[in-house]
Amino acid sequence: MKRLFSLLVAGLLPLLGGCEMVVFQPQGPAARSITELINWSIWWMLLVVVVVFALFAYIVWKYRDRPERKGEEPPEEHGSTVLEIVWTVIPILIVIALTIPTVRTLYDLEKPPKGYEDQEPLVIHVTSADWKWIFSYPEQNIETVNYVNIPANRLVLFKMTSASTMQSFWVPALAGQKYTMNKMETELYVVAERPGSYEGRNTNFNGRGYAHMQFEVLAQTPKEFEKWVQEVKQKAPKLTKEKYEELLLPTHLGRLTFIGTHLQWVNHADAHSKTYTNPELYRGHGYQGKTFTDEDNYKSSSSSNCNEEDEQQALESDSGGEHHGH
Amino acid sequence: MGIKWNEMLVGGDPLLVGSQIAIVLTVVAIVVGLTYFKKWGWLWREWLTTVDHKKIGIMYILSGVLMFFRGGMDGLLMKAQTARPEMSFLDAQHYNEIFTTHGVIMILFMAMPFLIGLMNVVVPLQIGARDVAFPQLNALSFWLFFSGAMLFNISFVVGGSPDAGWTSYFPLAGKEFSPGIGNNYYAIALQIAGLGTLMTGINFIVTILKMRAPGMTLMKMPMFTWTTLITSIIIVAAFPIFTVALALMTFDRLYGTHFFTLSSGGSDMLWANLFWLWGHPEVYIVILPAFGIFSEVIATFSRKTLYGYTSMVISIVGIAFLSMIVWVHHFYTMDAGPAVNSFFSITTMLIAVPTGVKIFNWLFTMRKGRIQFTTAMLWALAFVPNFVIGGVTGVMLAMAAADFQYHNTLFLVAHFHYVLIPGVVFAVFAGLYYWWPKMFGFMLNEKLGKYHFWLFTIGFNVTFMPMFFLGLKGAVRRAYTYSAESGFAPLFLVSAIGSIILAIGFAVFCYNIYWSFRYAKRNVSHDPWDARTLEWMTASPVQFYNFAVVPEVKQLDAFWHMKKRGETLTLKESDIKKIHMPSNSGLPFYMAVVFGITGFFLVFEAHIAAAVAAIGIVVGLIIRSFDYNDGYYVSVDEIKQTERTWRNVEGGTENHVG
Secondary structure (H helix, E strand, O other), X not given: OHHHHHHHHHHHXXXXXXXXXXXXXXXXXXXHHHHHHHHHHHHHHHHHHHHHHHHHHXXXXXXXXXHHHOOOOOOOOOOOHHHHHHHHHHHHHHHHHHHHHHHHHHHHHOOOOOOOOOOOOEEEEEEEEOOEEEEEEOOOOEEEEOEEEEEOOOOEEEEEEEOOOOEEEEEOOOEEEEEEOOOOOEEEEEOOOXXXXXXXXXXXOOOOOHHHOEEEXXXXXXXXXHHHHHHHHHHXXXXXXXXXXXXXXXXXXXXXXXXXXXXXXXXXXXXXXXXXXXXXXXXXXXXXXXXXXXXXXXXXOOOOOOHHHHHHHHHHHHHHHHHOOO | OOOOHHHOEOOOOHHHHHHHHHHHHHHHHHHHHHHHOOOHHHHHHHHHOOOOHHHHHHHHHHHHHHHHHHHHHHHHHHHHHHOOOOOOOOOHHHHHHHHHHHHHHHHHHHHHHHHHHHHHHHHHHHOOOOOOOOHHHHHHHHHHHHHHHHHHHHOOOEOOOOOOOOOOOOOOOOOOOOOEOHHHHHHHHHHHHHHHHHHHHHHHHHHHHHOOOOOOOHHHOOHHHHHHHHHHHHHHHHHHHHHHHHHHHHHHHHHXXXXXXXXXXXXXXXXXXXXXXXXXHHHHHHHHHHHHHHHHHHXXXXXXXXXXXXXXXXXXXHHHHHXXXXXXXXXXXXXXXXXXXXXXXXXXXXXXXXXHHHHHHHHHHHOOOOEOOOHHHHHHHHHHHHHHHHHHHHHHHHOHHHHHHHOOEHHHHHHHHHHHHHHHHHHHHHHHHHHHXXXXXXXXXXXXXXXXXXXXXXXXXXXXXXXXXXXXOOOEOOOXXXXXXXXXXXXXXXXXXXXXXXXXXHHHHHHHHXXXXXXXXXXXXXXXXXXXXXXXXXOOOOOOOOOOOOOOOOOOOHHHHHHHOOOOOOOOHHHOOOEEEOOOXXXXXXXXXXXXXXXXXXXXXXXXXXXXXXXXXXXXXXHHHOOOOOXXXXXXXXXXXXXXXXXXHHHHOEOOOO
C-alpha cells in the first residue's frame, strides 16, 4: 500500500511540480499577501475536506448493506437539534476566520505595500487594446507596446484603462488582476522586489486575438532602468497621432517603443474621450449584420449620420407589429 | 426581405460541412421513418399536442440528452484543441464559438431541461396531483424552450454561432466588436427559451401551493417538491432580469441603442451586473432541484427518513435568499472597492453554511441506515466528496483578495465544473435511474449503469482535477492555445484523456437507454425501490390520470407509512369518481413554430419579415383567448379497468430491492 502510494506520488510529481505554480511564487509584496491569504484558506479547506471525507468513508463503509443485514429495518430518526447547531456554528466560525484576513488584504491592496509607503510611485498608464498592451510613461515621455520596464524595488502605480473591450491586467508573480475598461480608470500598486522578467497577460476574453495577448514586465536595477530610458530617448521613433490610431486597430504587434505618449491626444480613461471603435475591421466569420456609426467615434465629424434614419424606420416597423397584440 | 440567403450557410471548414450534411441526413431519416411507419398521427396526438406533465417531462429529458450530446461534443473539441500546445485543429474563431455554445447549451439547454423534465414528471406525483396547475401553459413552456434551443443550435451552420462567451460580456458582444449576427442568436434564442422557463416557474409555484393532496402541509412535502418550489420562486425572481438584459442587448445590436456600448454613454458594467443578477441565481436554479433529488435518493436507499428535514428546508430557503445577493463575486476584479468586495465575499462564503448543513444531514441520513449501492445511490454517494471539492474551492474563490489570482483562470473553470457536474449532472443521472420505471415502465440496466457511473466519475476527475493546477500555474480560460514554453502541456494532455473517458461513460449511458428499451423486463413493480413518497403509489408507467383516488397524507414519507400500515394496493372501487382531465392542444406547438420563425428573422435582422411573423404570435394569443375547451372526464369504468390491470399483475412483478 505504502509502495503504491509512493509510486503514485512519483508518477504525479512531474505533472504537478514539473514547472512551478506561479501563484505560490510571489515576487512582490502584493502577490505575497495574496499567497499568504490563499495558504491560510487552504489549511482550513483541507481540514473541511479531511473531516467530511473521513466521516463519509466511515459511514458508507459501516452502514453498507450486507447479506446478513437483509430484512433489518433501520431506526427512524428525525434529526438532532444539538448536532445541527454544531454543524451550523462551526462553518460560521470558519467563515469568520477567513473573512478577517480577506477584508484586511482587500484594504491593504488598495494602498502602497508596507515599506514602500514613503516612495513617490512611478506612474505608468496602461491601455489595453485589441490585442495588445500599451504602456505610457508620462514622466519619462515614453510609450511601449507589449512590454513594460520598471525599476526593481520601486513602487509602481499602474493607471489602467482600455481603448476597446473589457480586459484584465494580470501579472501573477507581482500582483492580482484588475479589469481595464474604456472611460474608466482602475489602479494597481505593484512592486517587483528583484530584477527579473515576469509574464503578464489579459485574462478577460476579448475575441480572436485573446490567446496571444501577453506582455512582459521586466524589472531592472534603477541604473539599468535609467540607461534604458536614455536609450529610448535617443533611438526610438516619435509617436504620431496617425501611428497611435494605427496601433489601436485590431492587430497583433510585437514589441514597439516610442518617444512621447498618446496621453497628449487622448486618455481613454476620460469619461468624455472619443470612442476608438472600428466595427468594419471585425467583420469576417458568418453572416454580417448592420453596424452603427456614432457621433463620438474618433472618425466621425460631429455632424449627424445617415444611418440613423434607417434605424428609426426599423424601430417603427417592428413596434408596429407588436402593437397588434394590444 | 433583405436577407442574403446565399450567404446564410457557414461554409469552408470540413467539420462544419460534415455537420451540415449530418443534420440534413438526420432530418431526412426522421421524416422518411415517420412516414414509412405511419407515425405522424401518433407523433401529433401523443406528443406534439400533449399537455400531460409526464410526457412533457419526458420530452424535456429527451431534449436534455440531445443537448448533452451537443454540448459534450463542443467540450471534446475544446479538449482536442488544447491537448497539445500550439495545435491548429481549431482556429481561434471556431474555438470561441465552441466554448460559447458549450456554456450556453450545458447550462440552459442541458441542465435546465433535465431538471425541469424531472420536476414535471415527479412533482405532481409527489404531491398527489393529477397534473400541474396550468397544463397547457406547461406545454407552451416546453415548446418555447424547445424553439429557443433549436434556434440556438442551428447557429453554427446557419449564419455563425455566438462567440462572446456564455456570459456574452459587452462591449465585446455588441456590434462594435462583433458585427456578425452570431450574437443575435444569443439575444433572441435565449429570450424565447427564457419565456418558457419563466412560465414553468409560475406554473410550479401555483401547482405546489394549490394542488397538494389533502393533509400534505408544507412541512410534510417531500424534499424534491420543496426544492422545486424554492427553485420556481428563484426563477420568477431572477429570469425577468435576464429578459430585460436580453431585450436591451437586442436593442443595442439590432437598432443601435447604447445601453451597453462603448460609445454614446453605454455601460459595459451594466451588462455584467444584469447578467450575473440573473446568472448567479441561475446556478442555484439548477443546483437546488438536484439537492432535492439527492435527498430522495439518499433517504430511499438508506431506508431512513431524511435527517434534519426542518433544517434542510431552512437551508434551501437560506441558499435561495443568499443566491440573490452574491452576484458581484463574478467580477471582484472590476474594482468596485474594498467595502463592496468585502460585503460580497462575506455573503458568498455564507452560502457554505447552509450547504454544509445539507451535506452533514445527508451523511447522517445514511448513518445507522442500510445503504444499498444501486446505480442511483452511487451517483448520490459520489456527489458528496466531489461536491465538497467544488465547495471548498468555491469558498477560496469567494475570498475577493484571493480571487484576484484565480479570476478567469482554469482554477475557476475547474471549480464550477466540480460544482455543476457532481451537483447537477450526477443528480440528473441519479434521478433518471431512480425514476425511470415511473416514466417508462422498465428499469435502466443496473450493470451498464455501474459501468456508466465509474467511467463518468473517473473521467470527470481526470478531466477537471488538472485544471485546478493549471489555473494556479497561470493558465487562463477561453484561450484556444498556449505556448510549449508555458509548461502547461502535460496537465492539458491528462485533462484531454480524461474527457475521452468521460465521453465513453456518456456513451454507455446512451447505450443503456437503448439496451433497456429493447431488452429490459417490462413487469417492473410500481415500487421497485421500496421507496417513501407518493409517486411510488402509482403504476409503472404511471396511468395518465396519476391517481384513481387522491391519497390522504398523514405524515412525511406518506407512502412509506402507508406501506407500514398495509394500505397501499387496496383500492375501494366505490371511492372512484370520474376524473376531470385537460384536453390536448396544438396551440403550444404552433406558438413554438411562430416564435421560432419570428426569432429567426430577427436574428438575420429582417425586421419587416419578423414583424409579419410576429402577427402569427398575436393570432395564437387570440385563438387561445377564445378557447372554451375546459377538458373532459375519464369515466369510472375506464378508471376501474385501468386500475385492475396493473393492480392484479402486481403480485407477479419483480421487486428489485428487497
